[in-house]
Amino acid sequence: MTRRQLLVALLVTIPLAACQRKRELSPPEIRYGRDTCAECGMILSDPRFAAAATTADGETVLFDDIGCLLTYRQKHSPSWAAIWVHDLDTQSWLQAENAWYLVSPSIRSPMGYGIAAFAGQDAAQRRQAELGGDLLQWGDLLAHPPERPRQY
Amino acid sequence: MAGNTVLVLAQKELRDALRNRWFLADAVALLVLSSALSLLVFLTGATSPVSGFGRTAASLVNLMLLLVPLMGLTLGALALASDRERSALEFWLAQPVGTGAYFLGKALGIGLALAAAVALGFGASAVFLLFVGATDPLAFLALTGLTILLAWASLTLGLLLSSRCSRTSTAVSLALGLWLVLVLLGNLGLMGTALAVRLPPSWLLGIALVNPTEAYRIAALRLLAGTLELLGPAGLYADERFGATLPLLLASMLLLWSLVGGVAAYAVLRREVLR
Amino acid sequence: MRRLVLAATLTMLLLVTPPQVRASELLVCPECPLRDIQEAIATAPVGATIRVRGGVYAGPVVVDRPLTLYGENWPAIDGGGQGTVLHVAAPDVRVEGFIVRGSGTNHDREDTGILVTAPRAQIVGNQVLDSLFGIQLLNAPDGLVKGNLVVGKPLPEPQRGDGIKLWYSPRAQILNNHVRDSRDVIVWYSDQTLLRGNVVERGRYGLHFMYSSDSLVEQNVLRDNSVGIYLMYGARQIVRNNVFFHNRGPSGYGLAIKETDGVVAEANLMLRNRVGLYIDNSPISEGVINQITGNWIAYNDVGLLISPATRSNLITGNTLLENLEQAAPQGGGTLDHITWAESGRGNFWSDYAGYDADRNGIGDLPYQNRALSSVLTDRSPLLAFFRFSLVASALDLAARAVPLFQPAPRFTDPAPLVQPTPLPELPWSVSPPSRTDAFLSLALLTAAALPFLFALRGSPRFALAQAAKAPRASAPVVLASTAPSTATAACTVTDAAVVQVHGLTKRFGDRLVLDNVSFSVRPGEAVALWGPNGAGKTTILRCLLGRTAYTGTVTVFGHSPLQDGPAVRAQIGYVPQQLPLLDLTVGELLTTVARLRGEPLERAWERLGVFGLQHTWHQPVRTLSGGMQQRLALALATIGDPPLLLLDEPTANLDATAREELLAALRQLREAGRTIIFASHRPDDVWRLATRVLRLEAGRVVAESRAAALPVRHDIHQSLILELDADALQPATHLLTAHGFAVYREDQRLRVLVPPQRKAEPFFLLARLGIQVRDFQLEVTDGW
Known part of the structure; x- marks a missing residue:
């Protein structure tokens, strides 16, 4: 009896697990230390700078640095339905369009782009006072994506 | 008394196995091929200062995959069918022996013979492999156990096939057919399906693992290589979902196969015998 | 001659000059008048040496003037889990022999064990334990980090910091350190770094270069990391005589080269990694090449993994030994843009099946990599699942037998070596396999024999011998x-x-x-x-x-x-x-x-x-x-x-x-x-x-x-079967029985047992009664 249950459970859970990828647009769950950046290939280790984007049919790409997301977007011009970034302070997901961005060389992001996102303008300004740099909104960031720090 | 009966019958089976040309041919093939392969690994390893689980050692798994199910299935198929064909079944069951004891003795005896053949092949390989440190001894030991489980799973499937056959030729052809399906055709079909339809890795894994030989292959690779990344997305999925418990899970799956096969074979045999 | 005189004069001078007056020296220990390191620093003159004896001292400590801090008997500076523990803020500071532990865990502040923010620091022979970042050189050029042990804080992966981090600190020398359980040893924006003789294990990226160039990386051991060495976005990096062992975490590369120009990777050993050497889009500039020579790439899942856009790599004189997949293009395609041989010398491939008839050390047939199963796997990565299955072998065999199915080679080494290249000199002794393992094989062989011993126990010869020993049964069997x-x-x-x-x-x-x-x-x-x-x-x-x-x-x-x-x-x-x-x-x-x-x-x-x-x-x-x-x-x-x-x-x-x-x-x-x-x-x-x-x-x-x-007649051994009319059966039975015959009815027939001399008698008796025998049969049993 239990054997059969085990078999049934096994047969059912495997396909179910496959179907677990939900169609609705919610920010993905990142497995830090395992998942890799779609642009630079590095392992995502730092939740503060991790970003993600999803196409309408639910395909998700992950980035270790907001700069990587912008570079990827420039290179491939994908049709994304939603883009998310993390709040530097709370490390919670934000809609990229609604966030404030501080771009400063003092911010040590994984790929060195130095872009940090904030939910509110106040928090961003406080950090700006501390670290320097420019405070931007999503539109500005898209219009002038930062260069990769040093090129050879 | 019943336990003793089973042991007596198992002993008889073991002695029978030593006279069985199928068994001897298979066991010798296993011994010679695995030794030859290990010798190759040994020679490669002996001439190089580094060693590990490489291409050649991996073919050991391949070899086992080829030979062991063949051995188990044919021996299992021969076991009951030939007894029925020459009415040995009638003879033994006219002794103070229950059908269950007869079946258990049979399965136990052949199972032990198979285990011995596998252990012999692996033992001979171990002499070469371990001297060059080609593999972790514990993993190797686990692989031996796993291979024995595979032998048992195929044995009980063979018994199941032959429990309904009163002709050896039918049973053996059925066994060869099933062997072909298990080691080749099943995978070929799955491969085709995976190419034609976009099968999610989890499905591929799930479907494949129904096949005991596949469960063996995955578990063996996991044991020897440490991860399943070399098996692509489906391997990664297996690693992530089951992690270190995977070999254990697959081993229990093989054990389950042997148990289910054995119980089913016994049930069918019992019905056949009382007709 | 003149040079000799000069040398002699110099030596004389050195001997004659009196020993330098020792800069003032301070002693700090728990029982000394000076019990606090920070206090000692505040009072010490520039260039002084502060000797600190064993004991635990509270952090944080800031060294704000050029001093030497010398620990005797492992004094420990404990940050108590807050902030940075030891901050070297002045140039020319030497810190030696300390245990530095217990930093905070804040990533924004980058809490560190030993933080250096000034040039020419020497961090030598310390143990940095339980710290978010181990040793950090921040805008600190010409630093020396030597012989330290750095053990990361036991945190989950996304919260870990780097073991050693260089940030805008060129010309650093990172020598003989041992780093484990941290994130990376990372070099940011720092050129001309020398990394020699370090051991990095169980980290994320063993050595990680970001936007840094002209480094020399040699004789390091990178083991059990996700990636051994990751070169990213730099140029002119030399990586030689390193050991990359068992780097199998996520990614799982030994040496990875990403968008980096002019890499020289030579005489390294990549053993049992998931991927031995990974090249991604490098070199990225025109007119630059990477040289991969003299490496041993052995027993990895994939020996060489190369992204499809990669070109201008010279890969020669390497030994590719027993990798499950020797070399593969990442995500399919071919590796035709790679140069596999230079001046008639290619690489050693352990699966090369050609020959060397002219005995010049070069195989006479090119080495071609074209397994059908690999090509299928390239096309659909999911099919990698079938590796080492009989299906894959069968497909490859079929493709080899029928050239029609043979895929185009993924790459061709025109001049494969038939002998492995010499094993490079490495900071790693290959330990011989333990001979005790041989016992395992013995155990297995014994296990194989066990069932047959069990069978022997039940063997009749054995049992009979035992029975013979027993006294004879009292009652003989008759x-x-x-x-x-x-x-x-x-x-x-x-x-x-x-x-x-x-x-x-x-x-x-x-x-x-x-x-x-x-x-x-x-x-x-x-x-x-x-x-x-x-x-x-x-x-x-x-x-x-x-x-x-x-x-x-x-x-x-x-x-x-x-x-x-x-x-x-x-x-x-x-x-x-x-x-x-x-x-x-x-x-x-x-x-x-x-x-x-x-x-x-x-x-x-x-x-x-x-x-x-x-x-x-x-x-x-x-x-x-x-x-x-x-x-x-x-x-x-x-x-x-x-x-x-x-x-x-x-x-x-x-x-x-x-x-x-x-x-x-x-x-x-x-x-x-x-x-x-x-x-x-x-x-x-x-x-x-x-x-x-x-x-x-x-x-x-x-x-x-x-x-x-039944008649007790022992000589009866034949039976006569008589076919009679239905109504005659009954009287016939009576008649024959009365005459001493044994009669049995079988349907419409009678079976009569007849002795040899009386076979005809039933006919005679029946005829006398007028019973007609329609047919008869004499059943003759075999041999009688």
């Missing part, structure tokens, strides 16, 4: 005296029926084999089930043995054979029509049956003697003659002295002599008090053995007669 054993004697003594059958019915599908059969057998009887083939005789015997399902009631010694099969069968000796042609020897068969029936082997051996079969002990059963087989069957049936014997056509396959012997033996058994039930279609068997006859036809008992009613 056939006639083998009375039923005491256990079953009770049944014999009481007059209760041995076998009772009532309403026994058996169907095979639609066919009715036994139709409401009832009879009983009392102890000492010899009952014949007599009838033509297919009358149901054997089926009755099988019912009695509990070997087939039936309806109705059957009891044997008061038990139902169906429910208590083994117990019932223990009381029954069964002689089949023919012994199965077993491969077992007589000895093995006898031993097995004796064990099953719980009889001492010695007694069984004596039984064999009674039947004159002892000489056949070593003969396989199948080689015995028919008579011997039947005698053996009878000998086996008497093992354990069962009170009831069942025989199924025991004489069917026997010649005259054998049959005579067998019947004699059976009669003796009957006279010894055994109950016998036997099936036969031969009247003479019935005649000689039975005390009662059940005539069976088409599954029914059609007649029952006591043997006394």
